[in-house]
Amino acid sequence: MLILVMRSDAKVSEIGAVLQKVEQFGLKPHLTKENGKTIIGAVGESEELLAVDESFLRLPGVESALPTQQPFKLVSHEFKQEQTRIQVGDVEIGGQEIILMAGPCAVESEDQLFKTAEGVKEAGGKILRGGAFKPRTSPYSFQGLGKQGLELMAKARARFGLYLVTEVLTPNEVELVAGYTDILQIGARNMQNFSLLKEVGKSVKPVLLKRGMMSTLEELFMAAEYIAANGNSRIMLCERGIRTFEKYTRNTLDLSAVPLAKKFTHLPVIVDPSHAAGKRDLVPSLSRAAVAAGADGLIIEVHPEPEKALSDGSQSLTIEVFKELVQELKRIAEAVGRKIGD
Amino acid sequence: MLILVMRSDAKVSEIGAVLQKVEQFGLKPHLTKENGKTIIGAVGESEELLAVDESFLRLPGVESALPTQQPFKLVSHEFKQEQTRIQVGDVEIGGQEIILMAGPCAVESEDQLFKTAEGVKEAGGKILRGGAFKPRTSPYSFQGLGKQGLELMAKARARFGLYLVTEVLTPNEVELVAGYTDILQIGARNMQNFSLLKEVGKSVKPVLLKRGMMSTLEELFMAAEYIAANGNSRIMLCERGIRTFEKYTRNTLDLSAVPLAKKFTHLPVIVDPSHAAGKRDLVPSLSRAAVAAGADGLIIEVHPEPEKALSDGSQSLTIEVFKELVQELKRIAEAVGRKIGD
C-alpha cells in the first residue's frame, strides 16, 4: 500500500483528482482522516509504480507519500496513527473506558439469559455476550438455539439496556445475525475462514475478531486486513489464548498480544480470559492482568448456575464472583489511568 | 453411539424392525456392512437408554450391541473394523496401492497445468491436484483463478486421464466445485469450519480432509465425524504438518498421525510433505518416510517452473525430481508389501 497524506488545506477537488489518478493506476483507494488531514491508502499490484511516479507525487494537495512496510496495511499504525474508537450506541470501545462484555457461553433459555443479563448490567457490564450458533467439536453436541437464541438476546437487549455480541459461523448467516446483534463475533476457529471474513467486511456492524488458538499475531492482523479491505474498519482484536504444551490450562493466554497489537495496529484489543484458562478459578487473576496490560475490554463468561451450563460451564463465573471481580478491576483500571463503568 | 451387529442370517424384516425401534427412541441410525453382517450405529441423546433396554437387545436378528468409547463414532474402528477403500473411477484409495496425487499449488494457466499434468501422469501419479480457489493469508495475494481454474482442471482431466482433487472454501461453492472435481479438498484452515464440513457431508464426492495446523488428531477425527454424520463416509484424512517452535521448517510433519489414524479410524490416510516442510529439498526424504510409515497416498506439489510459481514455489518439486522420487518410493512401497502404479 502507498499511503498518501493530503495537506490539511487540500481542496475537495484536489483530493478527487488524486483518487481519480489512483484508480487510473488500477489501485483501490481507502480513505481515513487524522488531525484534519485526509489520508488515502492506495492498494494494488501497481502500487510500486505509483510510488515512483514523480508527476503523481507532485499533484496539488499531496503532502507526502510513503509505502507501508508491513503485510497488513489498512489496520496498521502506519496508515492510521490514532487509536480507532468504535461507537456501539452510547458505548465507546477503544477510548479511556475499559468495556466489560459478559454472558453465557451459549444462550440456553430466557430464564438463564435474563438472570445473567441482569447480573452483568448490575455489575457494570456494557455488552452482553451469548452464543446462538455454537461451533462445537462434536456434531452430536448442543449446537445452540439458532434464530431462537438471537431472539432471546434481542429481548434481553431491550429489557436490560445492554448491547449484544454474538458469533456468526458462516457467510450465509451474516445478514441474519447482523439483524439482531450489535457486534459480530468471528470465533477462533474461523479466524482464517476467509469467505466469512469477506462477508463481515461488507457488513455495517462492528466485528470482534478472535485470534485463532494456533495463529500468530501477524496472521490475526492479516485476518483483520481481510475485513478492512472489504470495507469494514470497525474491528476489535481479541486475544483468547493459544495452544502450547502446558496441561493445566486449556490454552495459554498471551498477554503480550495487547502491547503488540497496539504497537502494530490502531485497533482496540479485547481479552477473553475464560476460554484461555478453561478454568473458573484462573479468570480473576488473568482479568486483572489483562486490564493492567492495557486491554480495551474484557469478554468474560458468566452463568447463573455454571454447573448446569450446556457448554463450557467449568470456566464460567457465577454472577456474584463476577461482581466482585469488577470491583477489583475498577481499582486496577484507575491505577493505569483508565476507568470501568461510570 | 450404540453399535448393533446383526446376525449374518438376519432377515431384511428383522433389520427393518431394529431400525424402526432405533428411530422410535429418537436416535439416528447409520448402516454399514462387514463380513456379510449388517452393522447399525444408533446415535442420539437417548442411546444410553437403548443400551440397557433388554427387550430391544433381544429383538430377533441382533447378535450383539455395544456402546462406543471414543467421542468419534462413525469414523471409528469400533464401528467398522475393515479399512475403508474409496473408489475414484478406476483408482482405489485405501487398498494395497499407494496413490500419488500431485500438481501445482495454484492453477495458473493451461500451459502450466498441462505441462504438470503430463509429467504427473508419466511419473505414475493418479490424481491431479491444483487450487482454483486459494485461501491466502493476505487479501492482496493471488486468490486463484476460480471457475476458470476448475475448467482448466476439467480439461486436463480429459486430456491426461487423471482424476482431480481441488479445494472448496465455502459452503456456497460446494456444488460448483463438486461439479468439476473428483475429490473435494477441505484445507487445513477450514478443518473446523463446521458449516463447510456439513455441506461436504451432503455431497456424493469423496473428501480429502486436511488436519488443521493447530489441531489434535482427535479433533481431526471429530471433523471427519461431522462429514460422516451428514451422510458422506468416503473421507481421506490428510496429515500436513503442525505448528511447533522449530524454525527451519514451516510446520513439523507428524508421521505418528499415520499409525494413529489407522489405529483409531477406518479411513485412508494421505500425507502432504510439501506444505509441512515448506522447502523443496526436504520433500523427498519426508515422502519416503511417509510411505514407510504406512500412508495410503501422498499429495505433493509439482510445478514445471517452481521459481515462477504464483504461490508456494519454494516447496514445489520440478517434474524431473518428482519422477525420480516416484522410482524411490516404488522400491520402499514394495519393501513394505505395497505398490505404487501398475
Next chain:
Amino acid sequence: MLILVMRSDAKVSEIGAVLQKVEQFGLKPHLTKENGKTIIGAVGESEELLAVDESFLRLPGVESALPTQQPFKLVSHEFKQEQTRIQVGDVEIGGQEIILMAGPCAVESEDQLFKTAEGVKEAGGKILRGGAFKPRTSPYSFQGLGKQGLELMAKARARFGLYLVTEVLTPNEVELVAGYTDILQIGARNMQNFSLLKEVGKSVKPVLLKRGMMSTLEELFMAAEYIAANGNSRIMLCERGIRTFEKYTRNTLDLSAVPLAKKFTHLPVIVDPSHAAGKRDLVPSLSRAAVAAGADGLIIEVHPEPEKALSDGSQSLTIEVFKELVQELKRIAEAVGRKIGD
C-alpha cells in the same frame, strides 16, 4: 507422601515417637509447622502401608493422617497451607510486599554494574541480579566474568545495600557461588538438571528456580520438589516465558502460572518479563500484568546503556525507564492490596 498433622498440644516425646515409627517403616520424615501444629510428611515406598496401619494412626498426639494426591509433595499446598515467606536479610519474599529484582543480564565491568546498582536502589529495587557465569547457546559467545563477576557483585552489594541473585550452572560451583550471592538462581535451561537441583537442595541459600522454556508447570513443581527433598525449602518459582509458534516475541509469558503456582504450591512466584518478551518495549506492559496477576516479585533486566550490552541488550530497560515503571507498578500493587518499596 503421607501427611501427619500432630495435635497442637502434642508433646515432644509424642512427636519423637511418631518420627521413630516413620523411620522404622523406611520412610523419610520432613517437618514443618503451621498454626502451632507440627506437620510430618513421610515419604517413601512403603507410605501406603503406613497409611493403613491402624496402630500407627492411633499413636498419641496424631490428629490426622492423609496421603497426598499430587506427584509433588513437600512443595504442595496439601503439605503446607500457609504461603512460604523467604527472608533474605531484611527483605521478605512472599509477604505483602512485591519485591523488585533488577540488574544487567551479564556483569561486564565495575562501572556498568555500579551504575545499574545505583539506579536499581534509587528506583526501589531490593535485589540486584547479574550473571557471572552465563549459559550461552554458542561456545564462542561471552561466557561471563566468572569469579571476578561474583567479586564485583559482592562489592556492589556492600556499596549499595542490595542483596544479590546470580545463576549457578554446575554442581561443582554451587559452593563458590553460594559464598557470594544471597539467592542461587537455577536458569531455565537447567530446570531439569537434576544433579544441580540436588546440590542446591543441600545449600542454605534460597533458590530462584526458573521454569524451563518448554516445561509444564507440573514439571516445574517437580523440579522444586527435588530441591526440597534434599533439604532446602526456601524456593521461589520463576515464570519466564515458554516456547510457542508466535514469532513477534522470543517466548510467550504464561501468566496463568502465577495463580496456578499459588493454587498448587506454597512457594512465592517471581515473574521475569524481560526474557519472555525479548524486546524492551513489551516489558512495562508485561510487568504491570504480572503485578496485577499476583506475582510476589519481578526480575527485570536493566542496563545503563542497553545498546552496548554484551548479552541480551535488546530486552534491557534503561535506568530511567525502569524508574518510571516502578512508579506505575506501585500504583497497581496498591490496587491489588499489596505494596512495592517502603
Next chain:
Amino acid sequence: MLILVMRSDAKVSEIGAVLQKVEQFGLKPHLTKENGKTIIGAVGESEELLAVDESFLRLPGVESALPTQQPFKLVSHEFKQEQTRIQVGDVEIGGQEIILMAGPCAVESEDQLFKTAEGVKEAGGKILRGGAFKPRTSPYSFQGLGKQGLELMAKARARFGLYLVTEVLTPNEVELVAGYTDILQIGARNMQNFSLLKEVGKSVKPVLLKRGMMSTLEELFMAAEYIAANGNSRIMLCERGIRTFEKYTRNTLDLSAVPLAKKFTHLPVIVDPSHAAGKRDLVPSLSRAAVAAGADGLIIEVHPEPEKALSDGSQSLTIEVFKELVQELKRIAEAVGRKIGD
C-alpha cells in the same frame, strides 16, 4: 570461523606456519582433513581481521579462505563436506550400514539385561543401550542402579559382543561412565547443560547427543558445537521428538530433523522412536519411517517383560516384536540403498 583450505601439496612446514599465524591472531585452530587436503578452522573474536589480512591469505600453501555463515562452525557442512563416520570397535556409524541400538530404558538386574542383550544380538543389533544413571522427573522415582548398572553393562558387553551406550548426567561422572561405556549419551534434558557438554568434549569417547524436547535444530547443532569446540568431534545427533499440543503421543517425532541435520552438518543422525511416541504400538511405524528418511541408526527400547519395567515400560518392545521389526527394516534399508546387519 575462518575456514582455510590448504593445497593438497602443502608442506608440513607451510601448515605449521599458518597455524602459528592463526595463534598469533589469538584464534584457536581446529584441523580436519578431506580429499587429501588439510583444512584449518580458525575460531575467535579477531577472525574477521584475519579474513581481510592480505599477507596472511597469501601465505604459501593456502588454497582458499572463507568465513562460515552459520553460528555453528566445526560441525557444519561448510567446514567438512564429507559425512563423519564414527568407529566404535568394528562398528562404523555414519557409513552405509544403518546401526541398531537397543536395550532397556533402565538396567534393572543381570537377568533382565542379559535376556535383552541376547535378544538384541540375535536380532542384529550392534549397540546395547541401558540407563545406569536415570534422570527422573520425580526425586522419589527409581534413579537407576548407578555404578552397579555400569558393571552389569560391562558384563553384558563381554558376554554378548555388543558395544555400549549409556547416559551421563553430570560433569563429575563423565570419567566414571567413560570408563565403562563405548558411547556417552547426553539426554534430552541435558542438551543445554553446557558444563556437561564441555566435559564430554574433553573425553575420547564418542557422544550421542539427544535433541532437547524443547530445542530447535539450530540449538542442537550449537550444543554439538560445544562438544566439538572442546576437542571431541565424534558426535552423533539424535532426534527423539519435540513437545507440541498433540495429546495422543508423548512427543512429536520430527523426522525432518534427519534431512536437515544432513544438510547443515556432517554428523551421523540417530532416531529414537520410543521416547517420541511413548507408546509401543507406534514404534514399528516410526522406525520404518526413520530408516526411509535417511537415519544412520535407530535407538529403540526393548525389554524382556515390558509390563514389569521399572521405567518407561509402555514404550518398550518385547524381544520378539523387535526381531520382527528388524526384518522389516532390513527390507526398507535395501530399498534406500543401505543395509542393516551383515
